[in-house]
Amino acid sequence: MRKVRFTDSLRIIARGSLNWPAGRPIVVSFEVTDSCSCYCKHCDHGGPRDDSRLLKPADYRRYMEALKPCVVQVSGGEPLLRDDVVEIVRAIKNGSTVPYTILVSNWSHMTEEKYLALHDAGIDQFSVSLDFPDDRHDAFRSYPGLYSQLETLVPRLARHGFDDIVLNSCITSENVGEIGRLADKARAWGVNLCYSSYSARRTGCRDYSLTTPEQLGVLNTELDRVEARRDDTNWLVNAPSTIASMRQFFENGKMPGCRAGHRFLVVTSEGWLQPCSMVFKKWRLEDRAKIAEEFTNTNTCDECYVSIRSYLDKSFPQLLWENVSGFLSVKSS
Ligand SMILES: C[S@@+](CC[C@H](N)C(=O)[O-])C[C@H]1O[C@@H](n2cnc3c(N)ncnc32)[C@H](O)[C@@H]1O
Ligand code: SF4
Ligand code: SF4
Numbered sequence: 293m294r295k296v297r298f299t300d301s302l303r304i305i306a307r308g309s310l311n312w313p314a315g316r317p318i319v320v321s322f323e324v325t326d327s328c329s330c331y332c333k334h335c336d337h338g339g340p341r342d343d344s345r346l347l348k349p350a351d352y353r354r355y356m357e358a359l360k361p362c363v364v365q366v367s368g369g370e371p372l373l374r375d376d377v378v379e380i381v382r383a384i385k386n387g388s389t390v391p392y393t394i395l396v397s398n399w400s401h402m403t404e405e406k407y408l409a410l411h412d413a414g415i416d417q418f419s420v421s422l423d424f425p426d427d428r429h430d431a432f433r434s435y436p437g438l439y440s441q442l443e444t445l446v447p448r449l450a451r452h453g454f455d456d457i458v459l460n461s462c463i464t465s466e467n468v469g470e471i472g473r474l475a476d477k478a479r480a481w482g483v484n485l486c487y488s489s490y491s492a493r494r495t496g497c498r499d500y501s502l503t504t505p506e507q508l509g510v511l512n513t514e515l516d517r518v519e520a521r522r523d524d525t526n527w528l529v530n531a532p533s534t535i536a537s538m539r540q541f542f543e544n545g546k547m548p549g550c551r552a553g554h555r556f557l558v559v560t561s562e563g564w565l566q567p568c569s570m571v572f573k574k575w576r577l578e579d580r581a582k583i584a585e586e587f588t589n590t591n592t593c594d595e596c597y598v599s600i601r602s603y604l605d606k607s608f609p610q611l612l613w614e615n616v617s618g619f620l621s622v623k624s625s
Contacts (some may be wrong), residue, residue: 385414540620
């Protein structure tokens, strides 16, 4: 995975050092639409939604000025369904290298032209969901032809050489045996890989949770094999401590200590602040200081270990070290 230039790393770290003691979020996820092109088995989005009150690209500047995050996710629903997604990214970046900005998408509507326009607008990382290393992906996402589209497009766009594409594989009971083959696919396509953990909180469905000793055994064996393939190119984007915590999350079925609403938050497509994408309490931007007091400080929810949490359940020194030695430009020994 491409490392951020040293001067840009320092800018991101400087902003984080101000946000951490000030209680401002480190990561903000903008869900730019609730509509989606897929109907995934593990998700509560799916299909079209009322998009009549969406924030406009220019509105995102106001959120950026107030929240000043170090890292932004542009997500949804499916963000590429918005025709103005490039303008949204430009408004978020405002010509600067900070924040580090990740587009989280299923790539149903990705093209070479859009990829290059988004890269120019300032996307640092393209996170592409992939649940299976073959066309079982289409069935899981209810989108015929999606896998073959990815199979053509991902390696082709990787050849531009920006090293900014990361496959994002959410581990469920259905694909736990595919962890190694998903890694093979990332290597064959010349891109990076990040695992995340299924949470039943979104849909209430426990069918995709890992509940049996057999499933947990497969998880640990597959993760051991993938971890043995880790090298200093950072193609396996999850930090070792994150993989260890994912194992714990699946083993215990929970992960306490969530800082949603404090270290990270979601801005909904209509501009409400939410602690995370699975807790539907809402605050206005002007009332952001109340979220920690009214939600985070008494939150006992422990039902997920999604990526945004897994980055931020750490102390600031640990977070800095992992990022400095991982994404950012100083190499670990
Ligand atoms: C909600 S989607 C939004 C962006 C885009 N539509 C996509 O699929 O990449 C973001 C990520 O959440 C993951 N996801 C969906 N349902 C989940 C669940 N119940 N638990 C954990 N992750 C989930 C998806 O696999 C995807 O990688
Ligand atoms: S995981 Fe992404 S693609 Fe699938 S339904 Fe949810 S938002 Fe849509
Ligand atoms: S554990 Fe935290 S991030 Fe996850 S669903 Fe609960 S409140 Fe949201």
